[in-house]
Amino acid sequence: MITIRNLRKSYGSNHVLHGIDMDVKAGEFVVMLGLSGAGKSTLLRCMNGLNQPDSGQLQVGGIDLMQKHSRRELARHVAMVFQHHNLVQRLSVRKNVLTGRLGQVGTLASVLQLFRQSDIALADACLQRVGLAHKADERTEALSGGQMQRVGIARALAQQPQVILADEPVASLDPKTARSVLQYLREATRELGIAVVCNLHQVDYAKEFGDRIVGLSQGRMVFDGAPELLNEDALNAIYSTDMPHPPQAQAEPGMVLTAPGAWLPKPMSAVATARGLQ
Numbered sequence: 001m002i003t004i005r006n007l008r009k010s011y012g013s014n015h016v017l018h019g020i021d022m023d024v025k026a027g028e029f030v031v032m033l034g035l036s037g038a039g040k041s042t043l044l045r046c047m048n049g050l051n052q053p054d055s056g057q058l059q060v061g062g063i064d065l066m067q068k069h070s071r072r073e074l075a076r077h078v079a080m081v082f083q084h085h086n087l088v089q090r091l092s093v094r095k096n097v098l099t100g101r102l103g104q105v106g107t108l109a110s111v112l113q114l115f116r117q118s119d120i121a122l123a124d125a126c127l128q129r130v131g132l133a134h135k136a137d138e139r140t141e142a143l144s145g146g147q148m149q150r151v152g153i154a155r156a157l158a159q160q161p162q163v164i165l166a167d168e169p170v171a172s173l174d175p176k177t178a179r180s181v182l183q184y185l186r187e188a189t190r191e192l193g194i195a196v197v198c199n200l201h202q203v204d205y206a207k208e209f210g211d212r213i214v215g216l217s218q219g220r221m222v223f224d225g226a227p228e229l230l231n232e233d234a235l236n237a238i239y240s241t242d243m244p245h246p247p248q249a250q251a252e253p254g255m256v257l258t259a260p261g262a263w264l265p266k267p268m269s270a271v272a273t274a275r276g277l278q
């Protein structure tokens with residue numbers, strides 16, 4: 001679903017991504033961790049077509065983002081869940097979810113917001129998935145923050161995407177609500193076989209909800225493995241504020257990352273995840 005090779009991105013002289021390699025499969029829930037400024041949002045924005053990488057390879061949902069592509073085409077494959085959900089407060093909950101269909105209907109229907117009965121049924125099914133079918137006709141502004149974020153997830157699901165990218169989707173929620181939102185996101189994407197990359201700042205949630213954790217530090221991947229492999233050394237590597245990491249060797253499938261830049265053949269006993277710290 002997502003293939004990234006040697007991806008680099010700078011803002012002027014600020015080199016933010018230093019050659020990222022990553023693959024994400026259908027149905028996989030990948031949590032990305034890292035200090036503020038590590039490059040997580042930049043990487044997500046590259047995957048969403050909002051940032052143009054400088055070099056490397058980047059394919060998301062079958063679209064080659066290094067080549068010219070239309071936003072409309074991308075919206076058919078990739079959906080985004082935002083920290084502040086970006087809902088239209090005065091619209092009903094259902095209408096907000098239906099905006100997820102705008103990329104799939106014709107231009108005129110999109111301008112006039114004319115939706116087919118099948119789109120309305122899909123929006124209601126997506127609301128059902130996040131436990132909010134009973135709120136479909138309510139004005140969005142009447143919902144709680146957690147409910148709004150679940151509407152944001154329903155809107156993303158209504159796009160019927162192959163990939164969902166979530167940038168700190170629970171940053172402004174209390175722990176109980178945050179867990180429930182992540183639970184809904186994980187269940188829905190698992191059942192529908194959607195690949196998810198989710199930026200989080202909470203290590204606990206990453207371990208609880210991630211199928212796999214990717215750690216970025218200063219624009220380099222310093223950890224890629226199963227949640228149970230995220231030990232103290234790994235956390236130190238991810239959250240280190242030391243001098244820049246040395247250039248890394250490229251990762252190969254079946255290798256484990258034992259320290260920043262050190263990929264070794266994976267022992268047979270290793271947890272059956274592609275890569276991880278031992």
Ligand SMILES: Nc1ncnc2c1ncn2[C@@H]1O[C@H](COP(=O)(O)OP(=O)(O)OP(=O)(O)O)[C@@H](O)[C@H]1O
Pocket residue numbers: 011014016034035036037038039040041042043
């Ligand atoms: N549009 C931009 N223009 C210039 N520099 C940018 C832009 N967006 C991000 N940066 C810089 O890129 C670096 C990485 O930022 P990014 O937002 O990707 O980090 P992050 O890991 O997502 O941080 P956070 O967890 O705080 O969101 C920072 O040095 C930031 O200042």
